[in-house]
Amino acid sequence: MDTFIPLLTIFMLAVFVGFEVITKVPPLLHTPLMSGSNAISGITVIGAILSAASPNRLTVILGFAALVLATINVVGGFMVTNRMLSMFRKKD
Amino acid sequence: MSTVTIDLIYLVASVLFILGIRGLTHPRTAVRGNMLGAAGMLLAIVATLLDSQVFGSGASGFGVIVAGVVLGAAIGAVLALKIQMTAMPEMVAVLNAFGGGASALVAGAVLVGTEPTAQATVAIVASGLIGSVTFTGSLVAFDKLRGLLLPDAPVTFPGQQPLNFLLGLVALGFGAWLVIDPSTTTAYVALVAVGSVLGVLLTISIGGADMPVAIALLNSYSGLAAASTGFVLSNDILIITGSLVGASGIILTRIMCKAMNRSLANVLVGAIAATDTKTEDADTVYEGRVKRTSAEEVAMLLDTAKRVVMVPGYGLAVSQAQHQLRDLATVLESRGVEVEYAIHPVAGRMPGHMNVLLAEADVDYDKLKEMDQINPTFAQTDVSIVIGANDIVNPDARTNPKSPIAGMPILDVDKSTSVIVIKRSLSPGFAGIPNPLFAGDNTLMLFGDGKQAVLDLTVAVKENG
Numbered sequence: 001m002d003t004f005i006p007l008l009t010i011f012m013l014a015v016f017v018g019f020e021v022i023t024k025v026p027p028l029l030h031t032p033l034m035s036g037s038n039a040i041s042g043i044t045v046i047g048a049i050l051s052a053a054s055p056n057r058l059t060v061i062l063g064f065a066a067l068v069l070a071t072i073n074v075v076g077g078f079m080v081t082n083r084m085l086s087m088f089r090k091k092d
Numbered sequence: 093m094s095t096v097t098i099d100l101i102y103l104v105a106s107v108l109f110i111l112g113i114r115g116l117t118h119p120r121t122a123v124r125g126n127m128l129g130a131a132g133m134l135l136a137i138v139a140t141l142l143d144s145q146v147f148g149s150g151a152s153g154f155g156v157i158v159a160g161v162v163l164g165a166a167i168g169a170v171l172a173l174k175i176q177m178t179a180m181p182e183m184v185a186v187l188n189a190f191g192g193g194a195s196a197l198v199a200g201a202v203l204v205g206t207e208p209t210a211q212a213t214v215a216i217v218a219s220g221l222i223g224s225v226t227f228t229g230s231l232v233a234f235d236k237l238r239g240l241l242l243p244d245a246p247v248t249f250p251g252q253q254p255l256n257f258l259l260g261l262v263a264l265g266f267g268a269w270l271v272i273d274p275s276t277t278t279a280y281v282a283l284v285a286v287g288s289v290l291g292v293l294l295t296i297s298i299g300g301a302d303m304p305v306a307i308a309l310l311n312s313y314s315g316l317a318a319a320s321t322g323f324v325l326s327n328d329i330l331i332i333t334g335s336l337v338g339a340s341g342i343i344l345t346r347i348m349c350k351a352m353n354r355s356l357a358n359v360l361v362g363a364i365a366a367t368d369t370k371t372e373d374a375d376t377v378y379e380g381r382v383k384r385t386s387a388e389e390v391a392m393l394l395d396t397a398k399r400v401v402m403v404p405g406y407g408l409a410v411s412q413a414q415h416q417l418r419d420l421a422t423v424l425e426s427r428g429v430e431v432e433y434a435i436h437p438v439a440g441r442m443p444g445h446m447n448v449l450l451a452e453a454d455v456d457y458d459k460l461k462e463m464d465q466i467n468p469t470f471a472q473t474d475v476s477i478v479i480g481a482n483d484i485v486n487p488d489a490r491t492n493p494k495s496p497i498a499g500m501p502i503l504d505v506d507k508s509t510s511v512i513v514i515k516r517s518l519s520p521g522f523a524g525i526p527n528p529l530f531a532g533d534n535t536l537m538l539f540g541d542g543k544q545a546v547l548d549l550t551v552a553v554k555e556n557g
Contacts, residue, residue, distance in 0.1 A: 003326050004211050011319060014332040017110060018339030024117045027437060027462050030344060030444025031180055032126070033116050034311055038187040040109050040129050041318045041337040044194040046140045047325050051201035052160060053146040053153040059205030060153070064160050066197035069190040071164025072171070077187055078130040079172035084180075085126055087451040088119040090458060 032084045039077025045070035093142040101139035102329040108132030109333055113340075119457050136329060137161075177452045178409050181307055181442040185234040188310045192226025195219050195317035196284055202324050203270075203280055213274045215323035217267035220280055222320055224287030225294065226313040232295040233306050237441065244300030246361075252297060253361065259290045297361055301522035304442045305348045305359045312341020344443045351437035351463075353489075353500035374526040378518055381531035385538050387545070390475075390512050391552035393536075397474035399430045401466065403505055404446055405439055407480020407515075411542035414453035417479065420550045421455070432459050434466040434476075434503050436484040463503060473508035478529075480514070480542050482521030485529055497523050511535040514545045 025033050048070050051063025108128050115125015140146060146157070175183045199219035202208060208216060235242050266283040270276060298306045315337025322330030349356050394400065402417060421431040433455065439446040447460050461469075470476065478485055481503075488495040489502045505511050506529050513530055516539065520526060529535055538545055 004323075007323055007326060007328070007331060010328055011322075011331050011335050014335035015339050018113075018336040019343065021110060021113050021117075022336075022340045022343050025113070026117065027347070027435070027444055028447045028457060028460055029116050029119065029122060030347075031184075031440075031442060031448045032122065032444070033113070033340060034184050034308070034344065034443065035180070035187065036116065036126055036129060037113070037337045037340045038184060038191060038311065038314065040112070040133065040333050041191045041315050042194070043133065043136065043330055043333040044191065044198055044318050044321055045133075046136060046327065047198035047202075047321050047330065048160070048194060049137070049140045049146060049157055050143070050325070051198055051205060052157050054201070054205045056205040059201045060156060062197045062201035062204070064156055066194040066201065067157065067160030068164040068167070069197070070194040071161050072168040073187050073190050073194065074133055075165040075168030076171045076183075077168070078126060078133070079169055080175060080180075080183060081126045082123065082130075083172060084177070084448050084451075085119070085122045087448070088122065088457045089451070089454070090119075090456055 029085075029088070032081050035077050035084065036081040039074055039081060042070045042073030042077060045074055093139070093144070098139045098143055099328070101135055102327075105132040105136040105139075106329050106332045108135070109336065113336065177448055178412070180445060180448060181303060181440075182234050182237045184307055184311065184442060185230045185237060188307070188314045189227050189230035189234065191314035192223045192230065192310075192317050194223075195314075195321045196223030196227065196287075198321050199223065199324050200280055200284070203274065204277055208274050208324070210271060212324050212326070213271045215320050216280070217270055217283065219317055219320035219324055220284050221263055221267065221287045222313055222317040224284045225291040226310055226317055228288040228291030229295040229306075229313070230291075230310045232292050233298075233303060233310060236295075236298075236300050237303055242296060246299040247296040248361070252293065256290065256293055259286055259293070262286050263290065294360070298359060299522075302352070302359045304438055304440070304445075305345055305352075305356070307442050308341050308344035308348055309356075310341070312338050312345060315339075315341055347437060348443060351501060353497065374518065374520070377526040377528055378531050382518065383536050385512070385536035387538065387548040387552040390536065390538060390549055391556045393475055393510055393512070394424060394429070394553055395556050397424075397429055399432075399469075399473050400424055401470065401473045401476045401505070401508065402431065402433045403476055403478040403481055403485060403503055404433065404435075404450070405479065405481025405484060406441060407482075408542055409440065409446070409449050410480065413479065413543035413546050414449050414455075416543055416546040416550065418450070418453045418455050420546055420553065423550055423553055432461050432466065432469075434463070434505070435460055436463055436481070436503055439481065439484060463501060467504045470504045470507040475510045475512060476505040476508040478505055478511060478513045479546065482515075482527055483523045483525075486521075486523075486525070486527045487529055487532075488525070488527070496525060505529065506532055506534070509534060512538055514538045514540070514542055516541065
């Protein structure tokens, strides 16, 4: 239990930071916010990499499947967000 | 690379994620913000690859990782480049599903590959349950948005809520079993199976029109799943990122519910406008009061207008008329008319969707106005053009306390001098109720297909000048 409290502390503080930052995102950009936050939630890719490097065969299989899914999230999420955001222009 | 160095790099990546989201507070800084987020992700991935556990795992382990990344990146890139902007809700639903699925898989991998502590096992249970609910729930949402297998209407049956509750208890039961004896992988498989069924049941009861809420909520779940995985691995960056996404999804869910004036609970059980409440009969609302107009007549009205507001709804996107609407606006602007767009929060099929569709059609983002910004200006508006929208401009929400949509915030188009409604027929919107706006004294109905009507209108305006 010795790591639980520090982790919980980080979790709670991050939730507050999240609320502060995200309430300032205008409705204009809510769709890119969703796809962009999807991309960063692909951070699970880190856990997938660690699992895929395990000596245990079943862990590698599960890790590989997770790695593919999480990478789709990361690459697909950032690219589609970039595609959308570059359409928001101001004409002169 | 030492763990301290890796942890420091993770910290930098977390800061980049937060700065990245902060960039999204303005369209000018948004592209750079997204780049910062991507840079943070690249840093985190490279640091993980350099971890001695990974780097020292031998050629085969590294090969598996490279193969997984290449495959995932290729699929992700194709999806991101091919997807149409109208299908963005489907794209986000799929990404939510994959995020949830990845979390459940990683939790399973840790369970079979290591001997998790009691604390880690509790997190594995959370990760597996939230992950599997997110996975199947998002796939159901995807299906509903595409209109493939499931009906658009909420699928409900007697005893559904007690059943969901019972399944939740069963899942927790398997979870408790796993915590007591972490070597029972069967318990984890059963947990994920029950979670998957629960994900389906929780989402089929949500109606097609309420999908913006479902997607936002599932977005939040996928973040919480990632955060739980962070607890499994005792990894700060997963926890920070997961909670950011969780918070984002919750905020958007709340905004969507407020825009529809419904409680989250009400959306989840799919109980839109109970059908037995007596709503006004369409005939008594419309009888003898609806005025039909033509493109030429509207062109004459627009000829003297100084300020025009376009009010697009999802019907606009369905008929793919965004570009034609922009062309009409350009013609009007070239004659000195002030044109703005009124965007209701639920105008599209996901939060902010309509803005993206109009931005794609090259509409300057400064002209896209939120409801609270534009509502006070309708009184000074000469002509409002409503296209493909219905419930979000229904004045009953403001004036008739008995209406099923009473209290829902709407765009006050009825306050403008003239209202043009472009619509195929007088058929009701998602709420299934008649709209007194169509029978208003200052309203003219231009019946027809959205795209064709706008094209005709543009031609008529040009001829008039």
